[in-house]
């Protein structure tokens with residue numbers, strides 16, 4: 494018999510969601526769906542097409558004719574092109590709020606996210622429980638509204654947080670490592686971006702960022718990446 498186990502990971506910007514989700518999916522043989530990458534990809538498409546991100550109707554039309562895929566762990570395809578690196582720049586996040594607060598965009602991406610979570614991809618073999626020989630398959634999806642709106646009946650919900658300063662430094666180091674820092678961009682500027690984005694994400698009308706009532710909170714400020722992955726892995730086995 495095969496059981497479906499869906500893990501919803503939410504939390505503020507740069508708290509460690511996607512790093513944790515990706516490694517966890519790899520360990521469990523689950524699929525990984527990066528919902529933030531979908532909002533980033535739509536933002537990239539609008540910027541490339543010269544469409545104002547605030548032009549609600551035009552953006553809604555665009556999202557209807559957009560194909561976003563995750564061909565392999567950590568890779569994102571926008572209309573057949575690899576945009577895994579292009580969506581990670583500061584220019585994208587500086588323009589993303591109007592896209593993320595557009596209810597039409599959210600409704601279309603929500604449908605796509607739910608159908609991705611239902612897919613039975615052979616690349617997601619899952620694992621077999623040693624004690625019962627039961628086969629467990631599933632997905633890890635991260636974002637802002639996964640536990641509250643997209644998968645409200647997920648088998649496990651985790652809300653990841655970390656100190657603001659720690660998050661800003663980690664994001665700065667990441668952009669530097671990827672050679673994606675904008676000219677003169679500082680840790681302070683990144684801290685400001687994270688703060689204003691979190692505020693916008695928490696206060697928007699459509700699917701705001703909030704901890705689901707039944708989510709487990711995990712603070713990664715003083716944890717290593719391995720520790721935070723193991724902490725969630727243990728929650729999965731405990732639930733099973």
Ligand SMILES: Nc1ncnc2c1ncn2[C@@H]1O[C@H](COP(=O)(O)OP(=O)(O)O)[C@@H](O)[C@H]1O
Pocket residue numbers: 504505506507508509510511512513663664666667713716717718721
């Ligand atoms: N425990 C940790 N220790 C050090 N760096 C971390 C830790 N967790 C995440 N990071 C790093 O912090 C940055 C932001 O993490 P990320 O997973 O992208 O966050 P989110 O998906 O929540 O925005 C990444 O560069 C990641 O490698």
Ligand SMILES: Nc1ccn([C@H]2C[C@H](O)[C@@H](COP(=O)(O)OP(=O)(O)O)O2)c(=O)n1
Pocket residue numbers: 505506507508528529530532533586589593635636637638639690694
């Ligand atoms: N489920 C989601 C995922 C992301 N978003 C929006 C809100 C975020 O500010 C942006 C970018 O999300 P992403 O997780 O890629 O960004 P960070 O890595 O956390 O900085 O997209 C959303 O509104 N809903």
